[in-house]
Amino acid sequence: MTDKPTVALLGTGIMGAAMGRNLLKAGLAVRAWNRTRAKAEPLAADGAQVTDTPTEAVQGADVVLTMLYDGDTALEAVREAAGALRPGVVWAQCTTAGLDQIPELAAFAREHGLVFYDAPVLGTRQPAEAGQLTVLAAGPEEGRETVAPVFDAVGARTLWTGDDGSSAAATRLKLVANSWVLAATAATGEVVALAQGLGVDPHSFFDLIAGGPLDMGYLRAKAGLILDGGLTPPSFAVDTAGKDARLIVAAGASHGVRLDVAEAAAERFARAAAQGHADEDMAAAYFASFDGR
Numbered sequence: 001m002t003d004k005p006t007v008a009l010l011g012t013g014i015m016g017a018a019m020g021r022n023l024l025k026a027g028l029a030v031r032a033w034n035r036t037r038a039k040a041e042p043l044a045a046d047g048a049q050v051t052d053t054p055t056e057a058v059q060g061a062d063v064v065l066t067m068l069y070d071g072d073t074a075l076e077a078v079r080e081a082a083g084a085l086r087p088g089v090v091w092a093q094c095t096t097a098g099l100d101q102i103p104e105l106a107a108f109a110r111e112h113g114l115v116f117y118d119a120p121v122l123g124t125r126q127p128a129e130a131g132q133l134t135v136l137a138a139g140p141e142e143g144r145e146t147v148a149p150v151f152d153a154v155g156a157r158t159l160w161t162g163d164d165g166s167s168a169a170a171t172r173l174k175l176v177a178n179s180w181v182l183a184a185t186a187a188t189g190e191v192v193a194l195a196q197g198l199g200v201d202p203h204s205f206f207d208l209i210a211g212g213p214l215d216m217g218y219l220r221a222k223a224g225l226i227l228d229g230g231l232t233p234p235s236f237a238v239d240t241a242g243k244d245a246r247l248i249v250a251a252g253a254s255h256g257v258r259l260d261v262a263e264a265a266a267e268r269f270a271r272a273a274a275q276g277h278a279d280e281d282m283a284a285a286y287f288a289s290f291d292g293r
Contacts, residue, residue: 007030118169
């Protein structure tokens with residue numbers, strides 16, 4: 001292997017495509033695959049080799065990076081490519097998955113001689129495009145020199161949480177972080193909706209809290225998307241946010257923790273998706289406050 005590994009990128013949605021472009025900018029060879037090939041095709045203009053199957057993508061790769069919808073989808077793609085995976089290949093699993101899925105993914109990696117890293121990323125479209133994600137990683141020391149150029153290309157920081165990917169240490173931290181992000185997103189939609197319902201200009205609320213401990217840049221950013229009609233293209237879609245909220249609720253329940261806010265957020269995202277907002281920015285959970293929107 002050279003100092004710059006060849007990367008098989010499985011999944012080129014909002015996050016995966018942005019990560020792929022940064023891998024290419026860093027001089028890494030990228031073989032990209034997506035179930036819907038049209039979503040991967042734009043990466044060809046940046047220098048990626050776009051493939052029709054996961055099997056083609058992983059041939060000759062040093063690192064397989066999965067950035068798909070959930071853990072089951074990631075496992076399905078890597079399982080499909082199993083025949084072309086060489087022992088010793090690094091699998092950087094960046095999808096946000098459930099706690100119960102990580103041991104299953106790690107077991108598959110072990111069976112096929114892969115070096116497994118539980119490596120979800122923190123950030124949305126803009127930091128992904130800028131290569132400013134935070135990579136939360138758990139995995140063995142001996143493979144880190146191979147995966148480091150990949151993490152450095154897509155992120156501004158790699159936070160190591162342990163040396164055993166199967167422990168889901170990185171995913172645990174990611175779910176904790178996402179619980180706060182999704183709670184803040186749901187609360188933002190509700191405060192804007194309540195203000196409008198009561199005939200209060202939402203900007204009066206922002207003026208009220210300006211510069212104080214209740215003020216928050218994230219609140220203003222997401223409220224701005226709602227008020228200015230900037231919900232497309234999404235930084236992080238309603239459908240994916242709902243999936244993550246359900247994973248958070250399940251993780252809490254499996255450890256004896258009841259998460260009422262996360263459960264309510266999951267319901268809000270589901271309602272917004274049912275209203276036709278699944279592919280809009282997660283701030284569109286705002287619409288769940290109203291019937292028929």
